[in-house]
Each structure stands twice: as structure tokens, then as C-alpha cells.
Amino acid sequence: MQLIKDLNNKPISAIPGRLPTNLICFSHLRWDFVFQRPQHILTRLSESTELFYIEEPVFLPGQTTPHYVYLKRGKHITIVKPQLPEGLGPKESKDIEIELFKDFMAGHQMADYAFWYYTPMALEFSRGYRPELTVFDCMDELSAFKFAPESIKLLEKELLKKADIVFTGGQSLYEAKKNQHQNIYAFPSSIDKAHFAQARTLKANKKDRKQLGFYGVIDERFDIGLIKDMAKMRPEWDIILVGPVVKIDPDTLPQNSNIYYTGSKTYAELPTLMAGWDLALIPFMLNESTRYISPTKTPEYLAAGLPVVSSAIKDVVHPYGKLGFVSIGTNAADFVAKAEIELNRSNKKEWLQKVDFFLAQNSWDQTCEQMTEKMKAVLAPAPAVYNSLIQS
Structure with missing residues (x-):
């Protein structure tokens, strides 16, 4: 590991306004x-x-x-x-x-x-x-x-x-x-829009059944009962759950014939997976562990061009729900009803244009640049204050 050093071969401390080495x-x-x-x-x-x-x-x-x-x-x-x-x-x-x-x-x-x-x-x-x-x-x-x-x-x-x-x-x-x-x-969840937008153009195998998908960690925040009930209410829909199972017993997960667990997938694989989906889900329970979360998957789903139905997570409701980009469900019956509306949306092109305009103002590059400027401001030297003697 090479450090920046002065002529005497001693490490230089951080330069004001520059991030440390x-x-x-x-x-x-x-x-x-x-x-x-x-x-x-x-x-x-x-x-x-x-x-x-x-x-x-x-x-x-x-x-x-x-x-x-x-x-x-x-x-x-x-x-x-x-x-x-x-x-x-x-x-x-x-x-x-x-x-x-x-x-x-x-x-x-x-x-x-x-x-x-x-x-x-x-x-x-x-x-x-x-x-x-x-x-x-x-x-x-x-x-x-x-x-x-x-x-x-x-x-x-x-x-x-x-x-x-x-x-x-x-x-x-x-x-x-x-x-x-x-x-x-x-600094709420940002997005790598170009990465997830690939899902819009990737060719997926034509299918007769609707696919509703979720990716992320399946843990104590995940609403197992909601997914189980949705699968029973709409056996003609396939529910695809992508991600590792942690901190909960896998045996407690519903095993309906139309629920599929793929396990973990890489970040690079996600657009291809999402290309086959018709709708994305954010099925979290509302409790202390989800009170302050801001799911990164929300803008990622939208960048992929997918309609989304989510639990009433505060940082999803504001702004995505209020702007009409995400439908908010309260229970399995409500999720199913909202999903049916989204799957039969007649103005998807207009909706997607509004989504894209909103997402254009949000990226991980912009977030990182803004964070960097805030950090540099902390490191910047305080302005010098000079006292003047006023002659009377």
C-alpha cells in the first residue's frame, strides 16, 4: 500500500478539501x-x-x-x-x-x-x-x-x-x-438506471402465465403470509422469489405449487430475470424493522419498466405511491386487486414516460458526487477572519 509522502519520506496528512487517501x-x-x-x-x-x-x-x-x-x-x-x-x-x-x-x-x-x-x-x-x-x-x-x-x-x-x-x-x-x-x-435509495433498463429490451421466453417477482433478502421483514395467500387466490399466477433466506426458518416459507424460490442471483443476472416478469412486489410487513427502510429495489423495479405493488412502507408511499408510480396494498386481497389493475393498465406508455422523467433525477453517480462534496466541505479549512482597527 503506497501512501502519499513528502520529500522526507513521511506520510502527509489529509489535504483540506480532498478526501483522505x-x-x-x-x-x-x-x-x-x-x-x-x-x-x-x-x-x-x-x-x-x-x-x-x-x-x-x-x-x-x-x-x-x-x-x-x-x-x-x-x-x-x-x-x-x-x-x-x-x-x-x-x-x-x-x-x-x-x-x-x-x-x-x-x-x-x-x-x-x-x-x-x-x-x-x-x-x-x-x-x-x-x-x-x-x-x-x-x-x-x-x-x-x-x-x-x-x-x-x-x-x-x-x-x-x-x-x-x-x-x-x-x-x-x-x-x-x-x-x-x-x-x-x-440520501435515499438511488439507482443504476442503465443496468436495470436492460430488462426492457432483453428477450424473454413467451409464457402463458403471469409472473410476479421479488428479489432481495428474505428475512423477518418479509410477509410470508401475504405471499402464501396471494398464491392461493391466484393459482394462475407464478410468484418468483429471488434471494437468500436469512434469520428465519426456511421451513416456514409457503410451498404452493406456483411459488418458486431461485436462491441468490448476482447483480448482473437481475435484468435478465426481470425481463420475464410482468409485475414486481415489495411484500414487507409493517413493524419496527421496516419502519425506516428505503428499499433500493423500488426505483430498480421501475427502471426495469415493471409496475410495482408494495406494502405501505413510508419511504415507498412518499414519493412513489403519492406520484402514482407504485400501487400500495394493505393485505393479500388488496395486493391481488392492485396487481390486476396494474397488469391491465391501458396507459402504460404514458406512465412509463413519467417514471423515466422522475428517475432521470436520481442516480448512484449523483448521490456519490453529492456525498463527496459534503465530505470535502467538512475537510475544507475554516475561512480566515481578520480584525480591522477602525480609526476614528
Whole structure:
């Protein structure tokens, strides 16, 4: 890892108004799991910084010697996977993570770096450092998720005090956090429009049955009962569910003959899958874990040219539902009724033109550029103030 150095071969600290040379991200999400907000933003930031993406530990059986595994995912992207032995208590794990991260920082001779947090839990091993910039990209209310650690709320309060700047993954989350930090901005889900627009032109096999699709993580937020009832009410429709099943028992998922589980698919494969769909679904339950979410899939479905029926997620209702781009359903019967209306829409061309006009104002490139400007403003030097002596 080459750092920028001065003539005396000493690392140079961050230049005001320029992002630090190294960006160290702490995340609760695996880089290779589902391609979503962190990957979109950080891949773009890695064009001007060296990115180290530190995941949560992997616990291995046997007498594993604690260490980091490094994986390259791009010229300037390194995934860091802590490997710890099974059976450790919380304090033992934390102590080991502190030492591993200490060795990491020393080994890479970090002198010009920023910290970017997705999880406050990483403070337990990273709080003793002084980065040039600390960013908290608060994409979810993690304390409301299943199996969330009890300490996460206190650690988030600590992180909000340490952070120089805070971004939120949606407008509703911004409203909930805006009084907890003096430099906070809402950056809702963006889109790689060209990628998903491929679904409009890709040729799909002609089919007699309507296909309703969903992609994403199938977890405690997913409304299993709604999908089961929809499948029973419309046996002539096929429901395609794409994505990994986590934090719930797979045996609890409905097994109707017209429900298909494909498992995980890559980001590159999604447009081809969606080319065969007639309508997209966002079937989430309304509870604490979905109160502040801003599903990235909403604009992605629309970019693919698909009509969408969604649960009444606040950041979907505003703006997509209010603008008539997404239909909002309350239960299985309502979802079916709204789906039938969308599938028989007579003005789809006009609707799609309005959707495209709206989406043209939204992209991950624009989001990343705007975030970068906000971060540079934090690093910019304060304007000099000169006192003048007024002669009387």
C-alpha cells in the first residue's frame, strides 16, 4: 500500500478539501452477499481512494489462530474478513478484534485515512483512533432488526457524537435522526438506471402465465403470509422469489405449487430475470424493522419498466405511491386487486414516460458526487477572519 509522502519520506496528512487517501469501512453486511447501497457508494468512492471494507468476524471450528483474510474485489477495493475461533465470549472476541485491527493499522502504516461506519458495533475496536474524517452512513435502524445486540443503541449514540458527518438511507430515517447530529443529510435509495433498463429490451421466453417477482433478502421483514395467500387466490399466477433466506426458518416459507424460490442471483443476472416478469412486489410487513427502510429495489423495479405493488412502507408511499408510480396494498386481497389493475393498465406508455422523467433525477453517480462534496466541505479549512482597527 503506497501512501502519499513528502520529500522526507513521511506520510502527509489529509489535504483540506480532498478526501483522505485511504477509506476504511466497517460493515455488518458481507460484500459478496447482496449488491446494495454500500457497494454502490463505496465502489464509486474507490475510484479516488483506497478502500478497505472490514466485515464482521467469521467464527471457525478448531484451534484457529485469529487473523485477517484479504480479498481483492477491484483495483482499489480490499475486503477484510476477520477469522476467529468458535466458542469465544463477547469480551474475548472484542479483545481479539482490537488487536487484529491494531496490527492492520500498523501494518498498512495508515496516516491519511477516513473511517466510514455502517455498524456502530465496530466502535468496540476502532474508537481509539483519530481519522481525518468520520462518516456514519446510517442505512437502517439496526437496533430494530432481529438478533440485534443490546449494546447497539448506546454505541450508535457514541458514534453520532464522534461522526463529522452523517448520511441516512432514507427520508423517514433522516426525520428520526435529524436532531441527533448537527451535520446530517438524507440520501435515499438511488439507482443504476442503465443496468436495470436492460430488462426492457432483453428477450424473454413467451409464457402463458403471469409472473410476479421479488428479489432481495428474505428475512423477518418479509410477509410470508401475504405471499402464501396471494398464491392461493391466484393459482394462475407464478410468484418468483429471488434471494437468500436469512434469520428465519426456511421451513416456514409457503410451498404452493406456483411459488418458486431461485436462491441468490448476482447483480448482473437481475435484468435478465426481470425481463420475464410482468409485475414486481415489495411484500414487507409493517413493524419496527421496516419502519425506516428505503428499499433500493423500488426505483430498480421501475427502471426495469415493471409496475410495482408494495406494502405501505413510508419511504415507498412518499414519493412513489403519492406520484402514482407504485400501487400500495394493505393485505393479500388488496395486493391481488392492485396487481390486476396494474397488469391491465391501458396507459402504460404514458406512465412509463413519467417514471423515466422522475428517475432521470436520481442516480448512484449523483448521490456519490453529492456525498463527496459534503465530505470535502467538512475537510475544507475554516475561512480566515481578520480584525480591522477602525480609526476614528
